[in-house]
Amino acid sequence: MRVLILGADGYLGWPTAMYLAEQGHHVHCVDSLIKRWWEMEMGVKPLVEVPPLAARIAQFNKVSGEKLSFDILDISTNERRLREILAEFLPDAIIHYAEQPSAPYSMSTLNRAVETQRNNILGTLNLMFCVQHSCSDVHIIKLGTMGEYGTPNIAIEEGWLDVVHEGRKDRVLYPKRPGSFYHLSKVFDSHNLEFGCRIWGSRVTDLNQGIVYGTSTDQTDKYRMWGLDTGFHYDSIFGTVLNRFIVQAACGVPLTVYGEGGQTRGFLDIRDTIRCVELALENPAAEGEFRVFNQFTQQFMIEEIALMVVDVCGGVIDHIPNPRVEAEEHFYEAKHTALLNIGLEPHLLGHSTIQGMYEYVCSHRDKIDTATLRPGIKWKGGGI
Amino acid sequence: MRVLILGADGYLGWPTAMYLAEQGHHVHCVDSLIKRWWEMEMGVKPLVEVPPLAARIAQFNKVSGEKLSFDILDISTNERRLREILAEFLPDAIIHYAEQPSAPYSMSTLNRAVETQRNNILGTLNLMFCVQHSCSDVHIIKLGTMGEYGTPNIAIEEGWLDVVHEGRKDRVLYPKRPGSFYHLSKVFDSHNLEFGCRIWGSRVTDLNQGIVYGTSTDQTDKYRMWGLDTGFHYDSIFGTVLNRFIVQAACGVPLTVYGEGGQTRGFLDIRDTIRCVELALENPAAEGEFRVFNQFTQQFMIEEIALMVVDVCGGVIDHIPNPRVEAEEHFYEAKHTALLNIGLEPHLLGHSTIQGMYEYVCSHRDKIDTATLRPGIKWKGGGI
Numbered sequence: 001m002r003v004l005i006l007g008a009d010g011y012l013g014w015p016t017a018m019y020l021a022e023q024g025h026h027v028h029c030v031d032s033l034i035k036r037w038w039e040m041e042m043g044v045k046p047l048v049e050v051p052p053l054a055a056r057i058a059q060f061n062k063v064s065g066e067k068l069s070f071d072i073l074d075i076s077t078n079e080r081r082l083r084e085i086l087a088e089f090l091p092d093a094i095i096h097y098a099e100q101p102s103a104p105y106s107m108s109t110l111n112r113a114v115e116t117q118r119n120n121i122l123g124t125l126n127l128m129f130c131v132q133h134s135c136s137d138v139h140i141i142k143l144g145t146m147g148e149y150g151t152p153n154i155a156i157e158e159g160w161l162d163v164v165h166e167g168r169k170d171r172v173l174y175p176k177r178p179g180s181f182y183h184l185s186k187v188f189d190s191h192n193l194e195f196g197c198r199i200w201g202s203r204v205t206d207l208n209q210g211i212v213y214g215t216s217t218d219q220t221d222k223y224r225m226w227g228l229d230t231g232f233h234y235d236s237i238f239g240t241v242l243n244r245f246i247v248q249a250a251c252g253v254p255l256t257v258y259g260e261g262g263q264t265r266g267f268l269d270i271r272d273t274i275r276c277v278e279l280a281l282e283n284p285a286a287e288g289e290f291r292v293f294n295q296f297t298q299q300f301m302i303e304e305i306a307l308m309v310v311d312v313c314g315g316v317i318d319h320i321p322n323p324r325v326e327a328e329e330h331f332y333e334a335k336h337t338a339l340l341n342i343g344l345e346p347h348l349l350g351h352s353t354i355q356g357m358y359e360y361v362c363s364h365r366d367k368i369d370t371a372t373l374r375p376g377i378k379w380k381g382g383g384i
Numbered sequence: 385m386r387v388l389i390l391g392a393d394g395y396l397g398w399p400t401a402m403y404l405a406e407q408g409h410h411v412h413c414v415d416s417l418i419k420r421w422w423e424m425e426m427g428v429k430p431l432v433e434v435p436p437l438a439a440r441i442a443q444f445n446k447v448s449g450e451k452l453s454f455d456i457l458d459i460s461t462n463e464r465r466l467r468e469i470l471a472e473f474l475p476d477a478i479i480h481y482a483e484q485p486s487a488p489y490s491m492s493t494l495n496r497a498v499e500t501q502r503n504n505i506l507g508t509l510n511l512m513f514c515v516q517h518s519c520s521d522v523h524i525i526k527l528g529t530m531g532e533y534g535t536p537n538i539a540i541e542e543g544w545l546d547v548v549h550e551g552r553k554d555r556v557l558y559p560k561r562p563g564s565f566y567h568l569s570k571v572f573d574s575h576n577l578e579f580g581c582r583i584w585g586s587r588v589t590d591l592n593q594g595i596v597y598g599t600s601t602d603q604t605d606k607y608r609m610w611g612l613d614t615g616f617h618y619d620s621i622f623g624t625v626l627n628r629f630i631v632q633a634a635c636g637v638p639l640t641v642y643g644e645g646g647q648t649r650g651f652l653d654i655r656d657t658i659r660c661v662e663l664a665l666e667n668p669a670a671e672g673e674f675r676v677f678n679q680f681t682q683q684f685m686i687e688e689i690a691l692m693v694v695d696v697c698g699g700v701i702d703h704i705p706n707p708r709v710e711a712e713e714h715f716y717e718a719k720h721t722a723l724l725n726i727g728l729e730p731h732l733l734g735h736s737t738i739q740g741m742y743e744y745v746c747s748h749r750d751k752i753d754t755a756t757l758r759p760g761i762k763w764k765g766g767g768i
Binding site: 174 | 514560583
């Protein structure tokens with residue numbers, strides 16, 4: 001298949017690009033590199049330096065014998081070039097990772113809330129129109145997040161909910177109540193995309209993904225020695241929680257659990273992210289279908305995750321005041337059978353995965369910037 | 385009370401400003417005047433020429449003895465000046481009309497879809513942060529639309545829905561499925577505002593308004609001779625349906641019903657819009673409360689509205705192919721008791737209201753541009 005990856009320079013975009021290229025797909029990469037600027041702005045960087053996108057694509061093509069191609073392009077502002085790329089490359093599917101991915105970033109100031117919603121909503125709108133204009137049969141695979149749902153007191157279904165109200169029935173978009181301006185931007189993307197399916201017959205798969213952990217995929221392992229690792233973030237802004245806990249354990253500082261730690265979330269291994277995207281690719285949404293998969297494999301409380309890390313790596317847990325506004329103890333039951341039904345075989349979180357991540361981090365222990373581990377951004381701030 | 389009106393140059397903003405000033409409130413008007421540019425862009429104009437905002441405020445102050453003040457300002461781009469105005473004026477309440485108000489405009493091209501969502505979402509985000517920063521106790525009264533709900537097969541509640549799912553209960557934001565990029569922008573505003581209530585304790589009333597008709601309020605009637613009418617749009621882009629039907633009847637062209645005409649919508653008289661806003665003002669939302677009122681007084685099918693106009697004014701009905709993507713026959717039952725419960729006494733649609741509008745339009749019959757009456761913008765277009 002011809003696959004266009006938007007946001008191919010990212011934590012998930014890069015290993016997805018390498019994997020799909022090795023599976024024999026023709027992959028074209030697009031990225032604006034703005035995420036690297038956001039990192040500079042916030043004073044954080046990945047554990048291991050990530051070479052420029054052009055350099056790592058050249059290196060990957062050299063050592064793998066594959067042929068990734070790429071364009072540097074901001075889809076939120078340059079719809080003209082996006083349209084040209086669609087017309088030239090003629091993709092069968094588009095994997096859309098090209099969004100500002102951090103809740104704390106979006107909550108830090110007005111300008112960053114605006115930048116998050118501008119980038120994410122308008123980038124996705126541009127994509128929708130350009131696809132409709134240039135290649136309307138293309139399957140759009142969009143990365144959303146389980147955080148869009150919030151923590152309702154009823155079970156979380158996969159995107160849609162059958163309701164009975166005053167004796168009448170309807171199937172409605174699942175009512176969402178997310179917890180940051182970033183998560184809100186993803187809810188808005190979902191609404192815009194569902195509307196595109198209704199009016200234009202677009203084909204969309206919306207992957208509401210849980211919290212991803214890990215740095216090891218077949219390709220990052222194989223090509224690590226050539227500097228083709230993915231960017232591993234552990235800081236309190238762009239790092240996901242399990243990744244951060246392992247870094248905290250590795251450098252001997254307490255694991256920072258926000259508040260009680262009873263927050264329950266869905267999690268998945270980075271290898272499963274890539275496999276889920278591939279499954280969506282192999283099983284495209286129908287014309288006019290807005291299909292939602294809840295993309296995670298296990299549910300844990302944050303406290304449980306911390307205890308698992310302590311169990312494998314040692315260390316202590318520090319319950320710090322919660323910088324977010326969120327329930328710290330709540331009902332949580334999220335359905336996630338759709339991807340299993342089409343063939344997902346989960347990599348479950350266990351001793352060996354944590355041990356592997358710990359060894360990886362320890363081999364780069366000297367590069368850890370401990371100043372970036374503790375949260376500095378408060379949800380109640382509302383900074384201008 | 386000290387009341388800041390955003391979008392005070394508009395169809396509803398201007399009569400609201402005059403009314404509240406005469407009720408003894410201290411009113412400061414803000415508008416970017418961008419709507420006037422959008423009208424030029426689309427080649428349409430109101431039935432009667434609307435003087436510049438500065439001129440009509442000066443004229444109103446002269447003839448009424450009141451003192452409206454104003455600033456020309458785009459809240460979607462100039463949050464710095466917005467913050468200054470909040471700090472200087474110190475409002476008790478803010479009435480937020482400052483949004484791109486047309487579904488067809490938002491559906492006409494990619495750039496206009498982007499402009500609609502950019503203007504509306506980012507303007508509201510700026511407002512939320514500036515209020516939180518400068519005057520967090522202010523009551524924000526935001527104009528939404530009944531169109532946010534779409535046409536679900538269950539009753540439409542006022543913003544929130546009690547659901548039972550698999551034996552568990554929750555109260556959720558009413559699941560919405562709107563029918564244009566404009567309507568979607570209002571859904572997104574509602575989500576952002578509800579989040580502001582949750583994290584900052586903001587006070588918000590979201591008025592999901594039906595289709596407004598009319599041009600006659602106490603103030604527009606009293607000050608009409610001094611050129612202080614509100615802008616009356618009848619074109620297929622910015623005109624609401626009943627207003628357009630009356631203009632079509634007045635100039636002897638067929639009333640254009642889109643498709644079957646079985647589309648059911650909520651309607652209200654422009655006098656009731658102003659009274660509803662006043663009722664919200666007099667009964668502020670509590671700290672942290674995201675309160676939603678469904679602001680309309682009667683439900684009609686579009687066909688019924690056309691027949692009522694024909695009954696009073698004569699004319700014929702033309703069922704033209706529907707430029708929109710929408711159900712033309714559907715269940716519709718929308719609750720709207722909250723405003724009645726706090727004192728709304730509706731002006732119901734009848735012969736005399738239609739007759740009054742017809743006479744007003746006939747007195748300006750020579751100014752009607754019939755070329756702008758038929759819809760040129762198709763929902764399925766997706767133009768770049």
